[in-house]
Amino acid sequence: MDGLQRGSAAIVGVAESDLGAVATDMSAIDLMAQGIRRALADCGLQLRDVDGLLCATAQSRISGLSLAEYLGISPAFIDSTILGGSSFMFHVAHAQAALQLGLCNVAVIAYGSTQRTIGRRQASVREYNPYETPFRPFLPSTAYALAASRHMHEFGTTREQLAAVAVAAREWALLNPVAWEKKPLTIPEVLSARMISYPFTVRDICLVTDGGGAVIMTTAERARSLKKQPILILGCGQAITHASISSMPDLTVTGALQSGRKAYEMAGLGPGDIDVVELYDAFTINTILFLEDLGFCPKGEGGRFVEGGRIAPKGSLPVNTNGGGLSYCHPGMYGLFLLIEATRQLRGECGERQVADCETAIAHGNGGVLSSQSTVILGTTATV
Amino acid sequence: MNAVVGSLPLNLQADKMLGAAMEPAMDRTKESPLAVYQAHLDKGELAYQWSPQANKAVFYPRVICPFTGSDRLEWRVSAGLGTVYATTVTHPRDGAPYNVALIDCDEGFRLMSRVEDIPPEAVKIGMRVKFRVHRPGGDEPAYPVFVPMDTA
Numbered sequence: 001m002d003g004l005q006r007g008s009a010a011i012v013g014v015a016e017s018d019l020g021a022v023a024t025d026m027s028a029i030d031l032m033a034q035g036i037r038r039a040l041a042d043c044g045l046q047l048r049d050v051d052g053l054l055c056a057t058a059q060s061r062i063s064g065l066s067l068a069e070y071l072g073i074s075p076a077f078i079d080s081t082i083l084g085g086s087s088f089m090f091h092v093a094h095a096q097a098a099l100q101l102g103l104c105n106v107a108v109i110a111y112g113s114t115q116r117t118i119g120r121r122q123a124s125v126r127e128y129n130p131y132e133t134p135f136r137p138f139l140p141s142t143a144y145a146l147a148a149s150r151h152m153h154e155f156g157t158t159r160e161q162l163a164a165v166a167v168a169a170r171e172w173a174l175l176n177p178v179a180w181e182k183k184p185l186t187i188p189e190v191l192s193a194r195m196i197s198y199p200f201t202v203r204d205i206c207l208v209t210d211g212g213g214a215v216i217m218t219t220a221e222r223a224r225s226l227k228k229q230p231i232l233i234l235g236c237g238q239a240i241t242h243a244s245i246s247s248m249p250d251l252t253v254t255g256a257l258q259s260g261r262k263a264y265e266m267a268g269l270g271p272g273d274i275d276v277v278e279l280y281d282a283f284t285i286n287t288i289l290f291l292e293d294l295g296f297c298p299k300g301e302g303g304r305f306v307e308g309g310r311i312a313p314k315g316s317l318p319v320n321t322n323g324g325g326l327s328y329c330h331p332g333m334y335g336l337f338l339l340i341e342a343t344r345q346l347r348g349e350c351g352e353r354q355v356a357d358c359e360t361a362i363a364h365g366n367g368g369v370l371s372s373q374s375t376v377i378l379g380t381t382a383t384v
Numbered sequence: 385m386n387a388v389v390g391s392l393p394l395n396l397q398a399d400k401m402l403g404a405a406m407e408p409a410m411d412r413t414k415e416s417p418l419a420v421y422q423a424h425l426d427k428g429e430l431a432y433q434w435s436p437q438a439n440k441a442v443f444y445p446r447v448i449c450p451f452t453g454s455d456r457l458e459w460r461v462s463a464g465l466g467t468v469y470a471t472t473v474t475h476p477r478d479g480a481p482y483n484v485a486l487i488d489c490d491e492g493f494r495l496m497s498r499v500e501d502i503p504p505e506a507v508k509i510g511m512r513v514k515f516r517v518h519r520p521g522g523d524e525p526a527y528p529v530f531v532p533m534d535t536a
Contacts, residue, residue, distance in 0.1 A: 130422075134524070136482065145474070146484070197475065
């Protein structure tokens with residue numbers, strides 16, 4: 001992205017809050033604060049060091065105020081940009097800009113959601129859209145199903161190929177001790193599960209869990225003196241194409257094409273240079289679309305690409321190594337967890353699911369109904 | 385400039401104070417884009433906007449053109465013919481599955497709708513369809529649905 005310098009800022013601390021089904025009456029802000037405490041412990045910084053605060057949640061109307069009050073801080077830089085599940089990748093770019101300009105020295109990005117405990121309807125109220133609501137789209141599933149229908153029509157993508165994405169995610173999740181799903185999954189099981197919006201059964205669709213977390217960023221210079229190896233921001237790119245699915249220009253091409261291009265350009269890298277791939281898999285079609293748009297396979301080939309376990313633990317391209325939104329956790333706006341997992345993979349902290357010789361990672365966030373796309377490329381100190 | 389105090393635009397009050405130095409009051413929108421669209425539907429018409437500068441159809445209706453930024457938008461009535469661009473069958477927890485589709489109208493705009501008169505799973509991409517107004521009754525406004533062209 002123009003103005004951002006490759007490697008000028010780093011992720012130094014990451015943590016999840018409690019995940020899955022959290023204690024009764026925990027709030028979204030409680031989970032943010034829990035994530036922040038753990039992420040600060042991860043890097044050895046204190047709350048008093050934090051002078052940049054970035055956050056998003058569907059459950060607090062002015063979350064920046066609520067979180068700053070809760071933490072008892074008055075941050076010099078504050079940003080509660082909310083663009084759906086990709087908000088946190090936008091936050092990374094904004095935090096990097098703020099750190100470069102000296103607007104703050106330590107930035108925290110936080111998220112929290114208790115949608116499982118309080119119910120989806122309570123957690124994320126849908127606006128009435130006079131041009132869509134009368135047709136009773138079950139959002140977001142119906143919108144993504146429309147995109148899948150178009151991909152199947154144009155490229156011959158099959159339900160079995162979509163199911164292969166869910167199965168790969170499950171295989172990764174079985175290697176992640178904190179993943180929600182604990183049982184193996186097969187392609188026939190995905191296909192025969194309860195139909196939600198054709199071609200998606202409930203197994204093509206992300207989980208509904210609680211969860212939150214935090215990511216701590218600082219300048220590359222300050223990062224060198226902290227507890228763990230800094231993970232550098234090599235590239236950022238963003239693109240917005242529409243808000244509602246009826247206004248998406250082409251249902252088979254997402255803004256990841258542009259956001260990825262910008263991020264690769266800033267990083268001076270291409271898809272062939274990326275060691276681990278973390279993609280926002282709210283639905284099985286997402287993984288296929290983003291593999292194509294981020295250049296891991298040609299447009300239209302995503303379905304065939306994911307066959308035969310290629311993105312599963314023993315495959316040639318490690319994708320969604322935490323188990324993804326499909327099998328690890330999905331509290332509604334999942335983007336932050338992609339940054340957490342990419343950082344841990346690059347640090348070599350992932351135990352059984354650790355990808356060998358991991359120097360570069362891509363974390364791609366999606367928001368709305370394929371509406372907002374934001375790509376972050378991360379690297380170890382060996383990449384700068 | 386167009387903030388309103390009571391029913392009198394603020395800039396009119398300012399005009400009185402500053403006389404000719406102020407710009408004249410802005411044209412106030414008398415009918416919202418949605419109200420015009422809905423009035424057409426009530427008459428059984430599917431209306432859309434046309435941007436003469438962009439030479440393109442605009443949908444959903446709005447106050448400025450998303451291609452040029454101009455507020456010159458003309459209202460037109462669609463011939464009501466289109467093609468299914470994308471389709472799905474949504475399965476509610478209770479009740480029968482139903483179709484949700486995106487329709488590309490021949491005038492060059494796309495809208496969400498559904499195709500009626502055939503089973504929801506029989507709706508296919510590329511199918512030619514024709515507009516029909518649906519009046520749900522009660523307080524619910526009329527909205528556009530489509531039927532296959534050969535049964536219309």
